[in-house]
Amino acid sequence: MTITENLLNAVRDIEPIIRQYAPEAERERKLSAPVAEAMHRTGLYRMWRPKAFGGYELDPVSGFRIIEAVSRIDSAAGWNLQIAVAHDLFAPWFDDSAAAEIFHADAIPVGAFNPARKAVPVAGGYRISGRTSYVSGAHHATAFIGFANVHDDGELRLDDDGNAVTKIIAVPASEAEIVDNWNTMGMRGSGSHDVAMQDVFIPEHWTAPWRPLQQPGDAYTGRFTA
Known part of the structure; x- marks a missing residue:
C-alpha cells in the first residue's frame, strides 16, 4: 500500500472525529483540538515535509487528494490542513539548522x-x-x-x-x-x-x-x- 493510500485510509479512520467536532469549530470559531490532534497523530500535517524531518515527501497531486478528502468531511478542517502544509513549502528558504528546528516532525x-x-x-x-x-x-x-x-x-x-x-x-x-x-x-x-x-x-x-x-x-x- 502506498503512502497516499495509507493517508487516505487515515482520513477515513478519523472521519467520525472530524464530523463530531465540526459544529464545535463553527461555534468556537477555531478548529477543535481533537480534530487537530487527530490530523497530527495520523501524519497529515507531514505530507509535504521532507523525510529527513519525519515527513512523507508526497507529490502535489497526492497531497491535493488528501486535502480534498478532509474537505469533503468538513471545510474548516480541510482549510486548516492546507494552510499548514502550504507553509511547509517556505522551509527551503531557511538554512539547514533552522529548517530542522522549525519544521520538525511535530511542527504545525x-x-x-x-x-x-x-x-x-x-x-x-x-x-x-x-x-x-x-x-x-x-x-x-x-x-x-x-x-x-x-x-x-x-x-x-x-x-x-x-x-x-x-x-x-x-x-x-x-x-x-x-x-x-x-x-x-x-x-x-x-x-x-x-x-x-x-x-x-x-x-x-x-x-x-x-x-x-x-x-x-x-x-x-x-x-x-x-
Missing part, C-alpha cells in the same frame, strides 16, 4: 504575510513586532511564518533600488498572542484570527532574505526541486 507551521512585521537587528538576531490578520489555524500552531521589514534606528532599511529589505521569518507560537477577532458568518471554524507579537527575539538563522530561491537546504532536494 501556519502564518500570514501582510502587513509585514517589523524586524529590529540586535545581537544574535532580531526583535520582531507587528500584527498580522487572517492567520488560519493559529490555535494549534507551533510556529508562525511571515514577512518582516528590517528597521535601523527607527527607519525602514532600503535596498539599492529603494525597496524595503524584507526577511521571511519564523516565530515560536508560544511567543505570540492570538487576537480573538474572527467574527464572521462563514468559515468560522477556520479560526482565522489576528496574531500579534511585541519585541519577540528570534535568532538570525530563523530569518532568510525574501528573494527567488536559488539554493534550497539539503533536505529539500529530489522531489522538492524536480
Whole structure:
C-alpha cells in the first residue's frame, strides 16, 4: 500500500472525529483540538515535509487528494490542513539548522504575510513586532511564518533600488498572542484570527532574505526541486 493510500485510509479512520467536532469549530470559531490532534497523530500535517524531518515527501497531486478528502468531511478542517502544509513549502528558504528546528516532525507551521512585521537587528538576531490578520489555524500552531521589514534606528532599511529589505521569518507560537477577532458568518471554524507579537527575539538563522530561491537546504532536494 502506498503512502497516499495509507493517508487516505487515515482520513477515513478519523472521519467520525472530524464530523463530531465540526459544529464545535463553527461555534468556537477555531478548529477543535481533537480534530487537530487527530490530523497530527495520523501524519497529515507531514505530507509535504521532507523525510529527513519525519515527513512523507508526497507529490502535489497526492497531497491535493488528501486535502480534498478532509474537505469533503468538513471545510474548516480541510482549510486548516492546507494552510499548514502550504507553509511547509517556505522551509527551503531557511538554512539547514533552522529548517530542522522549525519544521520538525511535530511542527504545525501556519502564518500570514501582510502587513509585514517589523524586524529590529540586535545581537544574535532580531526583535520582531507587528500584527498580522487572517492567520488560519493559529490555535494549534507551533510556529508562525511571515514577512518582516528590517528597521535601523527607527527607519525602514532600503535596498539599492529603494525597496524595503524584507526577511521571511519564523516565530515560536508560544511567543505570540492570538487576537480573538474572527467574527464572521462563514468559515468560522477556520479560526482565522489576528496574531500579534511585541519585541519577540528570534535568532538570525530563523530569518532568510525574501528573494527567488536559488539554493534550497539539503533536505529539500529530489522531489522538492524536480
